[in-house]
Amino acid sequence: MCKTEKFLYHRKLWEIKVRLLGDSKVEKLRNSIVSRSRMSLWMIRAVSVLLLWSCFVHLMALGDMWGPRLFKGWPSCFNQHGLSTALEMKSLPAKIALPPKRVYRNNGYLMVSCNGGLNQMRAAICDMVTVARYMNVTLIVPELDKTSFWNDPSEFKDIFDVDHFISSLRDEVRILKELPPRVKKRVELGMYHEMPPISWSNMSYYQNQILPLVKKHKVLHLNKTDSRLANNGLPVEVQKLRCRVNFNGLKFTPQIEELGRRVVNILREKGPFLVLHLRYEMDMLAFSGCSHGCNPEEEEELTRMRYAYPWWKEKVINSEEKRKEGLCPLTPEETALTLTALGIDRNVQIYIAAGEIYGGERRMKALTNAFPNVVRKETILESSDLDFCRNHSSQMAALDYLVAVESDIFVPTYDGNMARVVEGHRRFLGFKKTIQLNRKFLVKLIDEYTQGLLTWDVFSSMVKAFHSTRMGSPKRRLVIPNKPKEEDYFYSNPQECLQLLDEPLRVI
Numbered sequence: 001m002c003k004t005e006k007f008l009y010h011r012k013l014w015e016i017k018v019r020l021l022g023d024s025k026v027e028k029l030r031n032s033i034v035s036r037s038r039m040s041l042w043m044i045r046a047v048s049v050l051l052l053w054s055c056f057v058h059l060m061a062l063g064d065m066w067g068p069r070l071f072k073g074w075p076s077c078f079n080q081h082g083l084s085t086a087l088e089m090k091s092l093p094a095k096i097a098l099p100p101k102r103v104y105r106n107n108g109y110l111m112v113s114c115n116g117g118l119n120q121m122r123a124a125i126c127d128m129v130t131v132a133r134y135m136n137v138t139l140i141v142p143e144l145d146k147t148s149f150w151n152d153p154s155e156f157k158d159i160f161d162v163d164h165f166i167s168s169l170r171d172e173v174r175i176l177k178e179l180p181p182r183v184k185k186r187v188e189l190g191m192y193h194e195m196p197p198i199s200w201s202n203m204s205y206y207q208n209q210i211l212p213l214v215k216k217h218k219v220l221h222l223n224k225t226d227s228r229l230a231n232n233g234l235p236v237e238v239q240k241l242r243c244r245v246n247f248n249g250l251k252f253t254p255q256i257e258e259l260g261r262r263v264v265n266i267l268r269e270k271g272p273f274l275v276l277h278l279r280y281e282m283d284m285l286a287f288s289g290c291s292h293g294c295n296p297e298e299e300e301e302l303t304r305m306r307y308a309y310p311w312w313k314e315k316v317i318n319s320e321e322k323r324k325e326g327l328c329p330l331t332p333e334e335t336a337l338t339l340t341a342l343g344i345d346r347n348v349q350i351y352i353a354a355g356e357i358y359g360g361e362r363r364m365k366a367l368t369n370a371f372p373n374v375v376r377k378e379t380i381l382e383s384s385d386l387d388f389c390r391n392h393s394s395q396m397a398a399l400d401y402l403v404a405v406e407s408d409i410f411v412p413t414y415d416g417n418m419a420r421v422v423e424g425h426r427r428f429l430g431f432k433k434t435i436q437l438n439r440k441f442l443v444k445l446i447d448e449y450t451q452g453l454l455t456w457d458v459f460s461s462m463v464k465a466f467h468s469t470r471m472g473s474p475k476r477r478l479v480i481p482n483k484p485k486e487e488d489y490f491y492s493n494p495q496e497c498l499q500l501l502d503e504p505l506r507v508i
Contacts, residue, residue, distance in 0.1 A: 099171035104136045106174065108214035109183055111192075111221040113143045118159070118397040119417035121145060123491050124225035126245040130238055131229065133173040134203055135211045141165070141177050142225075149283050149309065150393040159398055161251045169249045172241060183219060193217040196224035200484040202233055231490040232479050242490070243497035246421075247428055252398050255388060259381075260402030263351075266380050267403070273349035275400075275407035276339075277422070279329040279414035280363070281355045289317025290328035298359065326440025329414035332363050334446055336370040338437060339411070341463035349373045351407065353400035353418075355393065377403075410434045410472075420492035426472060427498055434472035441466055474498070 112128045114121035125142050132139035141156050156162055166175045179187060186192065193213055198205060214220045222228070229242075251257065267273040285291060286305035291298065299319075306312055322328050330338065340346070350371050357364055368374050377386065377399060389395035397418065404410050404422045410433070412419030426432040442463070449459040477488035477495055 098167050101170045102172055106138050107136045109140060109179060109219045110137045111140045112225050113223045114225045115145045116148060116226050117417060118394040119421040120226050122250060122421060126242045127229040128225055129169060129173060129245045130241045131206050133241060135206055135214060137214055138174045138176060140179055141175060152392050152394045154392050154394050159252060159394055161253055164251050165249055187219055192219035192221060194221040194223055197222055197228045199227050200230050201228060202230050203238060231484055231487055236496050239496040243494050256395060256398050259385060260399055263377060263380065263403050264406045267349055267351060270349060272408040273351055274409040274411060275351045275353050275404040277412035277419055278335060278352050278354045278357060279416055280332060280357050282358045284329060285358055287312055288328060289319055290322055291319045292323050292328060293331045293333060323443055330439060333366040335413050336367040337446055338442055340370055341460040346371055347373060349375060351403055352376045353404050420489045424491045424494050427493060431472055431474060435467060436470040
């Protein structure tokens with residue numbers, strides 16, 4: 001049947017129905033058909049709107065994944081700032097994709113309690129992450145020392161960006177903020193093992209002696225973490241992981257990072273600056289027994305403090321002998337002479353990265369007379385800026401760390417943990433200038449100068465000549481078998497992780 005015949009057939013059929021039903025029923029039929037048509041049209045529109053909205057939501061989600069380039073920069077009725085916001089969004093960094101999680105059979109859980117100051121704990125955290133990774137265990141976010149001399153109640157999350165710490169290392173090791181509930185219950189019932197690992201150990205110690213304990217007890221708590229991994233004799237991939245944790249995994253909290261940037265910007269506006277890690281604080285002097293330049297009352301006060309802390313094992317100390325051996329921090333007066341002899345511009349800004357200097361302004365007078373632009377975080381920031389970290393020595397030290405790493409010149413007056421870790425970080429950033437003072441050489445020379453045995457020109461030229469090769473340039477770590485305390489510290493010169501210059505490396 002052709003299309004024309006079909007049309008005529010249906011028309012005749014309709015006319016017959018009209019005659020049979022009458023006019024009133026025909027009208028109802030027409031209304032019914034129109035109503036159904038409207039309902040169908042409404043349903044089509046509703047479904048279309050839902051589909052469009054679903055597509056929009058999915059595209060917005062993709063925009064979150066892909067960064068600000070999709071939708072977020074488009075001026076529209078959803079964007080009150082229009083084109084200006086679009087331009088602002090271009091300056092924002094795209095979200096960094098997380099590394100894929102490393103999948104491995106979990107051998108147990110490792111809890112660690114760090115001891116010491118901020119930078120001693122920082123190095124220990126790097127070591128413990130590395131140990132956890134090569135034992136294939138789950139690491140619980142480390143507990144920081146709250147019982148040391150500084151009595152700082154800060155938690156890990158108060159100093160370091162804990163979420164970044166966990167996510168940035170997820171392709172190496174699983175890290176949790178706390179034990180899973182069922183495992184936590186075991187710990188509460190005392191069903192775990194606790195011990196301090198042996199200092200300066202290699203990876204075979206952890207594989208052969210520590211890992212079996214983890215497998216046996218399911219949870220192992222290492223209650224000491226300082227210097228528990230060797231400086232040398234470790235596989236390159238182990239050393240590189242220590243670096244990765246140190247230089248990438250451990251970021252300070254956004255609040256500390258922002259304040260650090262502000263301090264650096266304030267200093268940069270006035271020109272180059274030198275950071276002086278003047279380790280002449282009361283705790284350092286009491287612990288080391290160094291009292292050169294102190295009056296009798298101060299010497300007695302330092303001795304009382306040394307005896308007040310039972311874990312400071314050395315009690316009877318000859319201050320002058322230690323000083324001559326180069327085992328004491330330089331005094332502010334000795335530091336002023338040294339910096340001047342090195343030819344440091346007297347008008348340069350000197351940022352003091354330290355706590356309260358023992359003896360206060362009286363002991364600082366020689367330094368401020370020689371270098372009038374001496375500043376501290378407390379003098380260049382508003383008091384309210386430091387409220388969040390006041391009475392939290394580790395957070396204050398974190399701020400000093402950031403400024404020290406960014407400085408034009410870094411000069412530590414004692415080779416403690418901050419001096420060594422900052423030195424290594426500056427090497428990693430391109431061998432930034434770090435003057436490594438030889439205190440034994442300097443105090444002998446200073447004594448000769450003050451006694452009139454050397455002229456200033458001779459004194460200055462000798463100081464410059466001796467330190468010309470001690471400016472943080474590339475060199476190999478000094479290795480002394482079976483004497484790890486006397487050899488170069490890994491974190492002061494992580495040579496396995498550095499982009500070395502073309503010149504041959506020197507052993508100094």
